[in-house]
Amino acid sequence: MLPDIPGDDGVETYEEAVDLIRQGYEQGLSGIVATPHVRGEMGADYEAELLLKQSQLQAKLAEIGIDVTVYLGAEIFCDPEALEAVKHQTFTLNGTGKYALVEFPMTSIPSGADELLFQIQLQGVTPIIAHPERNGSIQENPNVLYHFVRRGILSQLTAASLLGFGGPLVQRLSKKLLRHNLVHVIASDAHHPQKRPLILADAKGIAADVLEDEQDADDLFVRNPKLIIEGKFVPTYEPEPIRNSLKEVVKDTFDLIFSRK
Numbered sequence: 001m002l003p004d005i006p007g008d009d010g011v012e013t014y015e016e017a018v019d020l021i022r023q024g025y026e027q028g029l030s031g032i033v034a035t036p037h038v039r040g041e042m043g044a045d046y047e048a049e050l051l052l053k054q055s056q057l058q059a060k061l062a063e064i065g066i067d068v069t070v071y072l073g074a075e076i077f078c079d080p081e082a083l084e085a086v087k088h089q090t091f092t093l094n095g096t097g098k099y100a101l102v103e104f105p106m107t108s109i110p111s112g113a114d115e116l117l118f119q120i121q122l123q124g125v126t127p128i129i130a131h132p133e134r135n136g137s138i139q140e141n142p143n144v145l146y147h148f149v150r151r152g153i154l155s156q157l158t159a160a161s162l163l164g165f166g167g168p169l170v171q172r173l174s175k176k177l178l179r180h181n182l183v184h185v186i187a188s189d190a191h192h193p194q195k196r197p198l199i200l201a202d203a204k205g206i207a208a209d210v211l212e213d214e215q216d217a218d219d220l221f222v223r224n225p226k227l228i229i230e231g232k233f234v235p236t237y238e239p240e241p242i243r244n245s246l247k248e249v250v251k252d253t254f255d256l257i258f259s260r261k
Contacts, residue, residue: 001034001070001190002053006046008036010191014060019193021061021068027201031069031229033187035101038074038091039081047090050074071229075103075130078113086125093128096231101156102127107136109144117153128154128228131189132182133161133174142173142242145182149239154184157220159203160196162186162210175210181237185228186220 001010003017011017024032034057036050054072061068073093076085085091086100093099100120104113117127132138132145132155145155160166161174177183186207190198200221208217227234 001032002036002050002057005036005050005053010036011193014057016193017057018060018064018066020190020198021057021070022066023190023193023198024188024200025066025068027198029068029200031071031226033071033073033093033225033229035073035075035093037103038076038085039079042085043088047088051090073101075101078102078104078110078116080112080116082116083119083123086120086123092125094229094231096229097124098126098231099154099228100125100127101130103130104132104135104137106134109135109137117148118151121152126152126154126234128156128185130156131158131161133157133170133177134166139169139173142176142180142182145177146180146239146241149182149236154234154236155182156185156187157183158189159186159200160189162203162206163199175206176242178207178210180240180242182239182242183220184234184236185224187225 001017001020002008003011003014011020021032034054038046050072054070058070061070071094072090074085074091076082076091082102089095089097091100093101102117102120104110120127129145129148138144149155155177157174157177161170164171186200186203188198188200190196204217204221207220208214211217224234
């Protein structure tokens with residue numbers, strides 16, 4: 001979302017950033033959180049650069065009449081240095097010091113992740129696991145996420161996953177996580193106006209169908225993100241463990257094997 005951030009995979013120019021945010025504005029968004037990738041060794045200079053680019057982007061939006069507030073946070077890589085990263089309040093979501101978006105590697109969950117997330121919680125920060133549906137370990141055993149959620153950790157699903165952009169396995173798992181109260185936020189995870197655009201409106205309809213409740217879907221897209229931005233408590237449903245039928249196990253295993261070829 002913020003342009004030309006070293007080591008990040010987002011937009012490269014302010015023009016691309018504005019085009020991306022315009023997509024959200026046209027879908028009814030009034031606020032958006034920029035979450036550039038962060039590791040623990042990124043300190044005050046990196047923090048200052050993010051704050052400057054947030055301010056500059058906000059000014060450019062105001063110039064052209066796009067009434068969207070750009071909030072700042074970070075997507076913190078789950079390694080031992082994540083504990084250092086959350087000490088920088090700027091790297092927590094909207095700088096409240098209450099919530100931090102944490103990213104696992106795509107293929108697995110690092111050893112020590114349990115203890116690391118617990119230590120983050122001890123600092124008064126609630127971890128939010130980013131795109132769990134795309135993590136290899138959770139694809140193999142979704143109850144890994146259940147284990148985290150029942151300890152008070154939240155999770156953020158990617159809207160495009162519900163629309164099938166990650167393939168059938170990711171789409172099925174996304175719906176399954178929703179049905180078992182293992183998702184607390186649905187976000188765009190948008191990176192580029194063409195390559196990874198901001199798609200939310202269609203995903204909201206799918207979430208409402210899966211949950212059989214439009215209000216519950218609205219909570220994931222609107223209420224809960226707003227509470228997180230404000231640093232307030234997010235009410236949740238009791239998480240449920242996932243018990244797959246034999247047919248589901250066979251289908252998921254088949255898709256998992258072929259998705260990695």
